[in-house]
Amino acid sequence: MNFLKSKNPILVAVSGGPDSMFLINKYKVQNIIAIHVNYNKRETSKRDEEIVKNYCLKNSIPLRIKNIKESEHPDKGNFQDFARNIRYSFFKEIAIEFNAIEVVTGHHLDDFLETALMQKNSKRQPNFYGIRLKNVIDGLKIRRPLIDLYFKDEILLYLNKKNIPFGIDETNNNHIYERNKIRKELSHLTKKEKLLKIKNFYKLNKKLLKKNTIVKKEFKKWSDSEFDSKTFKNLNFKEEVCFIYINHMFKNIKISLGKLSSLKNFIEANNGGNFFKLNTKYSLTMKKSKLSISILN
Numbered sequence: 416m417n418f419l420k421s422k423n424p425i426l427v428a429v430s431g432g433p434d435s436m437f438l439i440n441k442y443k444v445q446n447i448i449a450i451h452v453n454y455n456k457r458e459t460s461k462r463d464e465e466i467v468k469n470y471c472l473k474n475s476i477p478l479r480i481k482n483i484k485e486s487e488h489p490d491k492g493n494f495q496d497f498a499r500n501i502r503y504s505f506f507k508e509i510a511i512e513f514n515a516i517e518v519v520t521g522h523h524l525d526d527f528l529e530t531a532l533m534q535k536n537s538k539r540q541p542n543f544y545g546i547r548l549k550n551v552i553d554g555l556k557i558r559r560p561l562i563d564l565y566f567k568d569e570i571l572l573y574l575n576k577k578n579i580p581f582g583i584d585e586t587n588n589n590h591i592y593e594r595n596k597i598r599k600e601l602s603h604l605t606k607k608e609k610l611l612k613i614k615n616f617y618k619l620n621k622k623l624l625k626k627n628t629i630v631k632k633e634f635k636k637w638s639d640s641e642f643d644s645k646t647f648k649n650l651n652f653k654e655e656v657c658f659i660y661i662n663h664m665f666k667n668i669k670i671s672l673g674k675l676s677s678l679k680n681f682i683e684a685n686n687g688g689n690f691f692k693l694n695t696k697y698s699l700t701m702k703k704s705k706l707s708i709s710i711l712n
Contacts, residue, residue: 417532423609424448424477426510426518428502429470430630433581437570438561440579442519449478450509450518452502455485456494463582470580481505507555517556522546528609529597531616536593539672542627546618566606628649630655634663639658642706644685653679661693668694682706 427442429435429449437448451467464480471478481501489497506518531545532699549558563571574581580634601609633650640646640662654675660677661670668676670693681691681699690709692701698709 422446423516423674424513426450426506426513426515428506428518428520430521430584430586431466431469432521433570433574434523434526434561434567436466436579436581437565437574438519438521439470439476440574440577441560443474443476447476448509448513448515449476450506451478451480452483452505453480454483454488454498454501456488456498459582459585463584465578466582479509479638503552503555507553508656510555517558519558519560520559521557522614523565523567523570524563524609525598527562527599528601528613529594531613532597533593533657536597541623543623544619545613566609568606594684626652628686630659641663644682644706646702647682647706652681653683657682660706662682665693666698668697
């Protein structure tokens with residue numbers, strides 16, 4: 416594994432689980448800062464925090480911890496979304512404080528495959544199957560150096576051989592979560608069988624990359640025309656271009672496939688004066704054959 420040498424630190428996200436403990440052990444001789452979020456969601460979360468603290472103390476690794484009180488947990492909604500927002504907000508805060516170049520996380524080959532299968536089961540075609548090696552979240556560079564190198568059983572074998580402590584999240588056995596169901600199904604496959612599935616997703620991603628390149632060019636063409644309906648009608652991937660438009664113009668707006676199809680029809684119809692309601696705050700309208708944004712009162 417190649418590691419980046421830099422005067423600026425690398426942030427290593429460490430939960431205390433096997434994947435992140437494997438990761439920080441690989442990075443421990445680098446210029447790093449460990450970052451840990453304790454959501455206090457389960458009884459063993461304090462145990463995991465102590466594992467991270469003790470490892471960092473033993474190896475002289477700077478550590479920053481964020482504790483989320485149980486009273487701060489959302490009463491309703493998706494806790495995973497809540498936790499993700501907390502996590503990346505904290506990562507960015509520490510990255511700015513120390514002028515860190517990136518955050519590395521412990522996602523591995525099994526994570527890639529589980530995510531790809533969840534995407535496939537959803538019947539929606541993503542821009543990319545699985546988890547990318549690199550991406551940028553809210554201006555923060557994220558890298559996953561294990562994503563195409565190790566399976567979970569290889570990580571566990573290494574940790575046990577080196578006597579590196581780690582905690583096990585018992586909620587991984589809760590089969591109400593789709594990922595855990597897929598994880599259980601994959602546990603019956605051999606390494607060769609899993610590699611074959613991963614290879615097939617790699618092939619799909621190559622095809623998607625070619626398509627996405629065309630879609631981006633079509634969006635630029637439409638953008639250069641100031642989102643003219645006549646230009647839009649000549650595009651090949653209209654719904655995909657609409658999706659880019661929504662993500663380009665707005666923040667945190669989720670749109671279903673059905674609504675994307677309706678938006679495509681709205682633009683093609685080019686009925687001036689009519690509105691297309693995106694959500695409770697924004698709507699779209701056609702003015703002189705060009706798509707424009709309106710703010711609802």
